[in-house]
Amino acid sequence: MGHKERAHALFGPSxxxxxxxxxxxxxxxxGMPDTxxxxAAEGTLAHELAEMKVVNYFYPKEISKRKLNAAIKKMKENELWDDEMLGHTDAYIDYIRDTSLGLPSQPHMDAERRWDFGRYMPPGYEGEGYGTADCTMVQGSRLFVIDFKYGKSPAGRVSAERNPQMMLYALGAYEALKMLYPIKEARLAIVQPRLPDGISEWSCSIDELQEFGEHVREQAALAVSGNAGYSPGEDTCRFCRARSRCAARAEHNVKLAFSPDLGKKPxxxxxxxxxxxLRLGAGVAKWxxxxxxxALAECLAGNEVPGWKAVEGRSAREWTDMDAAFAILEKSGVAPEEMLWERKPxxxxxxxxxxxxxxxxxxxGSYVAVRxxxxxxxxETDSREAITNKITAEEAFKEEK
Incomplete structure (x- = not known):
């Protein structure tokens, strides 16, 4: 099954x-539609390429080099294709290869395998706890879960430390493999090759992993109890499909916007x-x-939003047939090289x-300068280095010289 067609669990790791x-x-x-x-589509394409590469590395009989090259040729027809995907997915494979070569023997590897952690779900929801991990390896007492992320924004950097998505994958893999391997430790890694220093690693014992599983059990049971609470915030609301309609988020943002308690104000x-x-207002502006x-979608659907309506925006003119129009203009005496075309690199x-x-x-490359x-x-949680307009003593000394 392709990446796009996969079903998503109610309690999905992502x-x-x-x-x-x-x-x-x-x-x-x-039941709310996902967009x-x-x-995201670009990331899906990169994941499909990464999956084929890792299977080719471990199991070349399943995906041969010839089959891989044919698949890449077809992928290049996708409008989202970028040749940089080849290098970025190579970085992901290099990490997996280096990890496996550092082990005493060849590990067992699963690419894009679905892992179930239904035993940590409430009664009746056992089938709603599963997720597909990018790469899972097991060798001796160690379980490795490696996730490939294709985002390029520094603000989107993801840490492997106590990462719930990765820990749920590890829980599911442990439950499936514990009878075959004496697993004592889970090693989690996130590879983000489009970011500098885009590798994050973290390890935990199976006891720690199962302790996390009990927390999952409690929160999942609360979620379906009908008495669950809400915790609106930038991270929790960002990808929630109900974020525009959520009453708890609305109340939270109105409170932040109109009555933030910052003490006595001079x-x-x-x-x-x-x-x-700024911190309080960021979520309000996005909301x-x-x-x-x-509201616009509701108005366009013919539903009333008191005090608001949809109107047609500013109109813009465009050619219905530019070539035909230019031909007529040329015949009328307009010089194309002077009036109709602009040379633009x-x-x-x-x-x-x-x-x-x-x-x-x-x-x-020698003619390119980075501005x-x-x-x-x-x-301040952003990983980029802080800058300032202040001139340091060292810089001032350089200017004098």
Missing amino acids: SAHRWLECPGSVLLEK ASES PLISNGQVGEY LAELKDC LTLAQVEKMIGKKDFQDTA RGKPALVQ
């Missing part, structure tokens, strides 16, 4: 960070209060944008994508 913190969201979003972004707010208002999208990224990253670097990005404000 959304565990949300339903473990906000158990009420499980039933709230049940997929272009970046005539001018301090830097500390500036930071706190208002999503609420506006929700492709962007650097477009040229690089057209000829390939390596060939671009070999031929035109520093415009300063951006992010939360």
